[in-house]
Amino acid sequence: MKISRRFIAIATTTAVSCVALVGCQTPGSAPADRVMRNGYVYTVDGQNSVQQAIAVKGGKIVYVGSDEGVTSYIGQHTQLIDLAGRMLMPGFIDAHMHPGDGGRAMTLCDLKYQTMTRKAFQETIQACLDADKDKGPDVWLEVGSWDRMGMDGLDGDPDKSTLDALKTKRPIQVRSTDFHTVLTNSRGLEMAGINKHTANPSDGKYVRDNAGNPNGICEDGAADAMAAVVPPATDAEKLTQTRAALDAMRQQGITSFFDALSGPENGKAFTRLQQSGELTARALLAIKLDPAAAAADPAKTIAEAKALATTYDQGQAQPAPGVSMRHVKLFMDGIINAPADTGAMLTPYLRNAGTEKAPKWTPGKNVGELYFPPQVLKPLLLQAVQAGLDPHLHATGDRAVRESLDGIEYVRQQLPGNAFRPTITHNESVDPADYPRFKALDVTANMSFQWAQQAPSTVDGTSDHLGAQRFARMEPSGSIALAGGRVAYGSDWPVDPLDEFLALKIGVTRSGDPLNPHSYGPQYAGRLNADPALSRADVLRTITINAAEQLNLDAVVGSIEVGKFADLIVLDKNFMQVPEAELARNEVLMTVVGGKVVWAKAPFMGLDRQPAQVAVTEPQ
Secondary structure, three states: OOOOOOEOOOOOHHHHOOEEOOOOOOOOOOOOOEEEEOOEEEOOOOOOOEEOEEEEEOOEEEEEEOHHHHHHHOOOOOEEEEOOOOEEEEOEEEEEEOHHHHHHHOOOEEOOOOOOOHHHHHHHHHHHHHOOOOOOOOOOEEEEEEOHHHHHHHHOOOOHHHHHOOOOOOOEEEEEOOOOEEEEOHHHHHHHOOOOOOOOOOOEEEEEOOOOOEEEEEEEHHHHHHHOOOOOOOHHHHHHHHHHHHHHHHHOOEEEEEEEEEOHHHHHHHHHHHHOOOOOOEEEEEEEOOHHHHHHOHHHHHHHHHHHHHHHOOOOOOOOOOEEEEEEEEEOOOOOOOOOOOOOOOOOOEEEOOOOOOOOEEEOOOOOOOOOOHHHHHHHHHHHHHOOOEEEEEEOOHHHHHHHHHHHHHHHHHOOOOOOOOEEEEOOOOOHHHOOHHHHOOOEEEEOHHHHEOOHHHHHHHHHHHOHHHHOOOOOHHHHHHOOOEEEEOOOOOOOOOOHHHHHHHHHHOOOOOOOOOOOOHHHOOEOOOOOOOOHHHHHHHOOHHHHHHOOOOOOOOOOOOOOEOOEEEEOOOOOOOOHHHOOOOOEEEEEEOOEEEEEOOOOOOHHHOOOOOOOOOOO
16 A cells, blocks of 8 residues: 555545544554544543543444553554544433433424413414414314423413414414423313313323313323324324434434333334434333323233333343333322422422412412322332333422332332342432432432523422422432432433533532523522532533443443443533533534444534544555
């Protein structure tokens, strides 16, 4: 081969200076497919060590260390990437999200998470109806990203009359951002067959007027039942939505994700994309368990879940991303936010016994909803673990958290030595006596850090319903971590916009960013409360190795160590070094999954369209 010096032609002149190929392999070491050097390689290993370079071969990391040391892995066909001092770290592992809903939300009439008055709410939905006039009177209009909590703080909770006033004969359903509430119009109730005589489901309710008629607000299980009336997406539509979700995730640097509420439709879609080579992140899917079915026949419930898991689970993880289905999801309660107040609490929510101008908040009778009572939960968890399924429990109120811990403690006692990995997600209100139990029972606390910023839904509403004492310990990520508990991160997207850096910033500061559109401006820029914050190192572990431990992937991903899969991201700014105020103002420049570049932008533009090995002549 003729000896010369050349650069890889990528897409832009800028990228040329970033990527080069050289041949300086020393005898005795196998050449790597790709070498990335001259970087700030934040490994998230046991010491959070920082290195300069890595080498990747066959989708795995074969070297981590100095620029000098990596030279022996550079051969004639090795792709060499100059990081130019940028931060390289393990790919983000989003350990609680809803990508199927996220992809679908991109196709709906979108309220964009905005806090709206009823008038603005009506005008936005009417505009969607007017833009879609060719639809018949029986075609549903689906509306997403409704900030119900914020609207309630402005001019009260809407009901079916708010939608009935619109100029349409079509049925309408509006999903709240928290996905626990659906609002529908009278036409929607009619098409769903919901009336005065319809019983509430065991895990939710149809809110009713004084005469007992449904008022259009459907909570939790009732919201799910209403949503199920809308015809599901076709297979082609589902694939389009899933592709959109994956595209959003790889731009955020997500290399593994946990779909916290899945089923055969998501299993089928992700499997199809995996088979076609379009799956760009490791997909872990959880199966929802129904409280009524579980109470009636727990053995059958678990057997059906195991059969579904067997259908889609692809076994041991490989460097190329695959599909895993080894978790069950249980909704222990609803949400602690007003006006729903369905999160299960140890003591009652407060109610205003005074007036709007002269409020008097006193304990009421509502303690929220517990959907899996202990007599159902404990044997159900035991059978799930015996079937090889890890439990993932939604619990927002302190009573729901305690009952979840009690259930896990029961299984630990019945199955000593069993290495199952339970998770309690959200944990928005936790009694301080239960902080140390997360470590004692080896339970991961999955938290959505973006909820620990001030927002209209918390400061202007929920705080009064919880009272000062409970609000002071709301979102206790730091307290659980200080008690030795493992904290992992989950975005809960599309409950919130997908903005991983904003969430990480809030994990460190417990306050938003007034310049970020997903925060709430200067008025809400202060710290949420005095609960301890996490360090930068700790918060990065929540979205890497801790999340990997939650999902039983820590042997293969979550840190940059020899032998692990090459799931990596390159950041525009160094998260460990930028000023605190700028932590949310960052972006991913390159995302690598199993050694393959799945997303890249300048100065790495075009690498996602390059093969891992590129023939090149030797250097001079």
